Amino acid sequence: MFALLGAAAVWGTRSTHARSILPQATTSPTPVTTCGEVLNQPGEYVLTTNLDCSGATGDYNGVTITASNVNFHLAGHTIASSDCDTNRNISGIAVAGGLTNVKIDGGAIIGFNDGIVLASSFSQVKGMTVQNACVFGIAVQGSNNVVQTNVVTGSGSDGIILSPATRANITSNYSSGNKRAGIAVSDFAYDNTIEKNVLNNNGGTGEGAGVIVFNGTKTMIRYNTANNNDFAGIRIASATNPRNEAGPLTTVMGNTVSGNANVGIWIQANAPLSSVSANTAFGNGDTDLLDEVYSCGTNTWLNNLFMTDLAGGVPDGGPKAGCIQ
Numbered sequence: 001m002f003a004l005l006g007a008a009a010v011w012g013t014r015s016t017h018a019r020s021i022l023p024q025a026t027t028s029p030t031p032v033t034t035c036g037e038v039l040n041q042p043g044e045y046v047l048t049t050n051l052d053c054s055g056a057t058g059d060y061n062g063v064t065i066t067a068s069n070v071n072f073h074l075a076g077h078t079i080a081s082s083d084c085d086t087n088r089n090i091s092g093i094a095v096a097g098g099l100t101n102v103k104i105d106g107g108a109i110i111g112f113n114d115g116i117v118l119a120s121s122f123s124q125v126k127g128m129t130v131q132n133a134c135v136f137g138i139a140v141q142g143s144n145n146v147v148q149t150n151v152v153t154g155s156g157s158d159g160i161i162l163s164p165a166t167r168a169n170i171t172s173n174y175s176s177g178n179k180r181a182g183i184a185v186s187d188f189a190y191d192n193t194i195e196k197n198v199l200n201n202n203g204g205t206g207e208g209a210g211v212i213v214f215n216g217t218k219t220m221i222r223y224n225t226a227n228n229n230d231f232a233g234i235r236i237a238s239a240t241n242p243r244n245e246a247g248p249l250t251t252v253m254g255n256t257v258s259g260n261a262n263v264g265i266w267i268q269a270n271a272p273l274s275s276v277s278a279n280t281a282f283g284n285g286d287t288d289l290l291d292e293v294y295s296c297g298t299n300t301w302l303n304n305l306f307m308t309d310l311a312g313g314v315p316d317g318g319p320k321a322g323c324i325q
Contacts, residue, residue: 029073035062042069047107053081054111059089062112068099068120074107074128081111084134084156089113092130095120097142104128114139115152125150130159137178140165153177158184159202162216168192178202181212182226188240189216196223203230203261210257213250213271215240222253226260233257233264233284236271247273248300257281257288264288264306267299277302284308289324291316296323 029046032039035053039045053062062079065072072093079092092109095102099120108129109115114137115130121142128150130137137152137159143166152159152175159175162168164187175182175197182199185192199210210226213219215238226233234257239249250271257264257279264281267274269292276299281288287308291299294312301324309316309324316322 029071032063032072035079036060036064038064038066039070039072040066042067044071045073047072047074047077047079050078051080053079054083056081056083061089061091061094062109063093065093065095065099065102065104065120069101070099071103071105073105076107078108078110080109083111084113086113086135090134091115091117092133093117095123099123109133115155118142118145118147121145124148130155136161137175139163140168140170143167145169146171148172150174152182155179158182158212159199160184161186162189162192163187164189165192166190170194170197172196174198176200176202178208179204180208182210182229184212184214185216185219186214188242189219190243191218192216193220193222194224195220197225199224199226199229199233201228201230205230207231208261209233209235210260211235212237214238217241217243217245217249219250220253221251221255224255226255226257228259230261232262232266233260233281235263235266235268236274237268239271239274241273247298248275250274252276253278255279258283260284262286263290265304266290266292268292269297272298274299275302276300276304279304279306281306286310289316291324299323301325 029044031048090113092112094117097119100122102123105126113134115133117139119141124146130152132154137155155178158181159178161184182202202208208230209232262285264284288306289309291311316324
């Protein structure tokens, strides 16, 4: 259905304009001043000017991080590229797999195929603005990463995608105007938390949603606002269970989902052992709450506030009447 970003997608052959830099022997941050720089030693780095990386040939990144324990501050500056070519690997900031403790903050990425690719672990992207990425705004891989208080808009596919992230915390972001999902979970992602995000006005392809879980295990979706998306507020398409866990495989709790074009919260037939509780869903186009399985199967719906519902393709009777409660 869509392209996944593995480690190989990030680390292609670099174009000749890329250069490596070492931190200076000083307590001051090392300046980053040109496109294609590689941060290959631990330390603190700061972007000192806006960069326009348009027109580079081959696979390239605006900035590449290949060392653990790197703090990269954009200091209010922008890294931009008008290039969009899915036959090449083009990212604004790319962080290699196998690293730990990488931190990125405080600036903007505009354009590129993917805005930020975070393949390291125990790392953080915070306070970034990511706009108009050709494919994904922020692609999260690795384990135990935090993506916090970012603004992600105008992505050609998903604003933030976990593919395949483990134990990520995606919190307090604003993801809007992306062509598919504000936040997507895919590629057998495991034990991730999506909380306190604002996920509005995503879509344009007829399958837009605030959150979509294409597959994953132990996904927690809580306290988000998902309004006015072009299909669903929260869509659970599949919940894989390779570890044979007892469940719930997906938890949807305390979210507000209103004004979505078709469905508020949608649990598809391939998403068993889902728990949906204490959500507020009103004013969604076709129905507020939808379980594709008759009598809700192994799914549990409790203490939700809503007006309309469907289970197995037929009305479930509304609040306090059927298996959707």
